[in-house]
Amino acid sequence: MNKMTLHRSVGRFVFLVCILIFPARPSQARAAEGITGNWEIKMDFNRWQTFARLSVSKNPDGTLAGKWGTSELSDVKFEGDKLTFVLTVQTQDQEFRMTYDGTLKDGKLTGTISSDRGDFPANGARTKPRCPAVGDWDIKLTVQERDINCKLSVSQKPDGALEGKWTSEFGEHEVSDVKFKDGKLTFSRNSKFGDRQWKSTYEGTVKGQTLTGRIDSEFGQIAANGKLAGGALVGKWELTTTSDRGTRTRVLTVYGDMTGRYQIYGDTRGGSPDPGSQT
Numbered sequence: 001m002n003k004m005t006l007h008r009s010v011g012r013f014v015f016l017v018c019i020l021i022f023p024a025r026p027s028q029a030r031a032a033e034g035i036t037g038n039w040e041i042k043m044d045f046n047r048w049q050t051f052a053r054l055s056v057s058k059n060p061d062g063t064l065a066g067k068w069g070t071s072e073l074s075d076v077k078f079e080g081d082k083l084t085f086v087l088t089v090q091t092q093d094q095e096f097r098m099t100y101d102g103t104l105k106d107g108k109l110t111g112t113i114s115s116d117r118g119d120f121p122a123n124g125a126r127t128k129p130r131c132p133a134v135g136d137w138d139i140k141l142t143v144q145e146r147d148i149n150c151k152l153s154v155s156q157k158p159d160g161a162l163e164g165k166w167t168s169e170f171g172e173h174e175v176s177d178v179k180f181k182d183g184k185l186t187f188s189r190n191s192k193f194g195d196r197q198w199k200s201t202y203e204g205t206v207k208g209q210t211l212t213g214r215i216d217s218e219f220g221q222i223a224a225n226g227k228l229a230g231g232a233l234v235g236k237w238e239l240t241t242t243s244d245r246g247t248r249t250r251v252l253t254v255y256g257d258m259t260g261r262y263q264i265y266g267d268t269r270g271g272s273p274d275p276g277s278q279t
Helices: 002-021 022-033
Strands: 037-045 048-058 065-067 074-079 081-092 095-105 108-115 118-126 134-141 146-156 160-166 172-181 184-193 195-209 210-217 220-228 237-244 246-254 261-265
Touching: 002 037, 002 065, 022 210, 048 261, 081 108, 095 118, 134 210, 195 220
Parallel strands: none
Antiparallel strands: 037 048, 037 118, 048 065, 074 081, 081 095, 095 108, 108 118, 134 146, 134 220, 146 160, 160 172, 172 184, 184 195, 195 210, 210 220, 237 246, 246 261
């Protein structure tokens, strides 16, 4: 009887330990997923606002890794709602160590970067994906064996809604109901040329810097294909500069609407640490 009682006690103990230990792992995994991804961090240096890109990822063993621009982070941890990491900046003859301590709440990061040079706020939110259709498109039409050059400008409002503008050497055109879904760009168009007015719709596929589509109206279908103006510049560029302060590499990101981000804070490849990045 004593042996049976002992076995039951040990069995209950092991069972309780399993209950306490194993459920914690999924919750930790969910916590890590809550912070992974790309974040745009805004910093304030004496009323000078600058930007940086923070990327957090999960390693196969469940630990976290991160990058500040192109610079690797160390000691990346996310416990509860607290995110911490270390950014080490190498100069010609010195090493600067900066730490981040932030809180994630309602999808936003609020925190502080600290170093021996002082503290400053560094807050951010997830990077919103940019619509691939945004930008200026040079469109070519062929009507009755005549080539017509047009321009389609697609922009995005702060709430994510799209707007469009169609300009051509022939007539006036008003674009409405602009949508982009599953790689396809669609919109409606009201046109006027002299005393004539008509309605049409457009549907095209965006692939990289090319747009392939057609216009449908009461007159039939017309192929309307185009290329993104300045498309060769779109993407991320690592720019390396050399001066008497050393060699440094910075990241320039160019978007389809020809706006961009130039990150200069957190350079780890020579020179001295700069206070931020610019639009």
